[in-house]
Amino acid sequence: MSNVNFTRIKNFINGEWVEEKGVEYVPLYNPSTGIEIGDVPLSSEETSLAAVDSAYAAYDGWRKFSVSKRMGYLFAMRQAMVDKEEELAVSIAVDQAKHISEARGEIRRVIEIFEAACSIPTLMQGEFLEGIAHNISGRVVKQSLGVFGGVAPFNFPALVFGWFVPYAIGVGNTFIYKPSTQSPLFMQKMGNIFNEIGLPPGVINIVHGNRSIPGTWYENPKMSGVCLVGSTPTAKKMAEACGRGGKRSMLLGGAKNFLVAMEDLNWDVFIENFKHxxxxxxxxxxxxxxxxxxxxxxxxxxxxxxxxxxxxITIGDAMNPNIYMGPVISAKAKANIENYIEIGIDQGSKLLLDGRNPEVPEANRNGYFVGPTVFADVTPCRRIAKEEIFGPVVSIMKIRDLDDALQLIREQKFGNGACIFTQNQYYTEKFISEANVGMVGVNVGICAPHPYLPFGGIKDSHLGTDKVQGKDGIDFFTQNKVATIRVAPPEGVTEDGAKKAVDKSVRSCVAS
Structure with a gap:
């Protein structure tokens, strides 16, 4: 991809692309080649506050749009993504280096999320209780809150946008989205889509930068809440800041996921899902x-x-359809993964396959590649079994039985997902019931719920009250307003009189 044009990334504020002057720009690389393909601004706090002001100014008008009109914009955004599916997928394969087949899958999943979000008119319906007391009823309505901010990681630039934005704006909020500086190209495409479909200025704003951007949100009275997908340490710091500022928070952190292999597994199913x-x-x-x-x-x-x-497993350029796995995101990530391989060796685990310095095509020699790495005889106390590596490193561990596996999962500080491979219904039900994680898979390697259902873990994998997408997404981005309503008959009409009039009308109707 050395022929990719150099792109200067811009912020998108109040419906306009803004190139900020006088701030530092960091290089943007194609991880498959190591070639610089652009640069990204570390935007100032003033720019972040300008985005907040834009979203705040747009909020009152946007929330007053009919729900059907807001759904019209979601439908239009979804259709634009369908029309530009390949262009959007390529943007992810270039700067994030997700293999092009998986990048296409990510875009398709976001399209499905938009389709699910278009059920908001049903999902955000309220409640009504008649007869609380004499002539008194109660009503609960779900209403938007205001301006939300979201911070995305590098690994799913489109998916995280789908988790946050359709639900936030669909119920009537406005949004500020901060992509990762390592994978900003997708949102540059989306900003153009917002204008193409005529989305009112300020409803969605895009600001690039470091942690100083969300730093302007926590104490800001114009902000209502903050969302994150990132590391657990970052999630904990943001949870504290949101607590001090009285902001809602939906913060997804790190993970360390188990694939539990029982004696009756189907080998073909297991191996295919293991690779994926x-x-x-x-x-x-x-x-x-x-x-x-x-x-x-x-x-x-x-x-x-x-x-x-x-x-x-074949390794190479993320745009090559004939390979299975692309690079990791950066030279720093590559070095971190290789350091964990050294730690695994030093702590006594058996290295069966070393992914350091894999063979790749000449054009990709400067890319950030780590090949499949396999350790055996790993014990639970070792760092490669406890810490999130975020790379293609597998630790194989011997367990006594299902109860042993469940105990190991309980002892993990993370609680994102766990999968079991078995044909035994007892094993299946016990695992679903007792695996101490937020998401469970049975004979699948990635236990990601469909967009109609909530996505998120427990323990150190999730901070906050609600998960993303589905009904959880509706609940997070809305507040319940309760109305207590007393009714009385018009002046001059007693309740008995009104009742008699109705009775007489009914009798005459029956008599006729």
Whole structure:
């Protein structure tokens, strides 16, 4: 992709592209080649506050639009994404280096999220209670809150946009979105779509930069809440700041996910899902399989099969349809993953497959590649079994039985996802009931819920009250307003009189 034009990333505020002067710009690289393809502004606090002002000014008019009119904009945005699906996918494959097939899948999933969000008129319907007392009823209505801000990670620039923005604006809020400086190209495409469909200025704003951008949100009275997908340390700091500022928060953190292999698994199903879970997106996703826990009956065979499958993974440019796995996001990420490989060796785990310095095409020699890496005989106390590596590194662990696996999952500080591979209904139901995570998979390697259902973990994988998408998304972006209503008959008409009049009308109707 060395022929990609150099792109200066801009902010999108009040419906206009803004190039900020006098601030630092950081390089934007194509991870497949290591070539600089653009630069990204570390925007000033003044620019962030300008985005807040824009969203705040747009809010009152936007929330007063009929729900059907807001849905019209969601439909239009969804259709524009369908029309530009390949262009959007390529933008992700270039700067995030997700393999083009997976980038297409990410765009399709966001389109599905928009389709689910278009059910907002049903999902945000309120409640009514008649007869609380004499002539008194109660009503609950869901209303928008105001301006929300969202911080996205590098690994899913489109998906996280889908988790936050359609639900936020669909119920009547306005939004400020801060993409990762490592993968901003997708949102540059989306800003153009906002204008193409005639989205009112200020409803969605895009600001690039570092942590100083959300730093302007926590104490700002014009802001109502903050969303994040990122690391657990970042999520905890943001939770504290949101608490001090009285802001709602929906913060998704790190993960360390188990694939539990029981003695009755279907090998073909397991191996195919293992590859997708552990090596898809180069292991850079919050639901990637990291620990494979196998019972003794199949432990040796599992190692042999996993090793064979891992050795067959092809590595190269994310735009090459003939390879399976692209690079990791940056030279820093590559160095961090390789450091964990050294830690695994030093702590006594058995390195069966070393992904450092994999063979790649000449054009990709300067890219940030780590190949499939497999450790065996890993014990729970070792760092590669406890800490999030965020790369294609697999730790194989021997467990005694299902109860042993469940205990290991309970002891993990993270609680994002866990999957079991079995044909046994008892194992299945016990795992669903007792696995101490927010998302469970059975014979699947990525236990990501469909957009109609909430997505999110527990423990250190999720801070805040609500998860993303589905009814949780509606609840987070709305507040319940309760009305208590007393009615009385018009002046000069007693309740008995009114009742008699109705009775007489009914009798005459029946008599006729």
């Amino acid at each position: 879970s552990c090596y898809g997106s180069a292991g850079q996703r919050c639901l990637a399989g990291s620990i494979v826990a196998a019972v003794p009956e199949i432990y040796d065979e599992l190692i042999a099969r996993v090793l064979k499958a891992s050795e067959e």
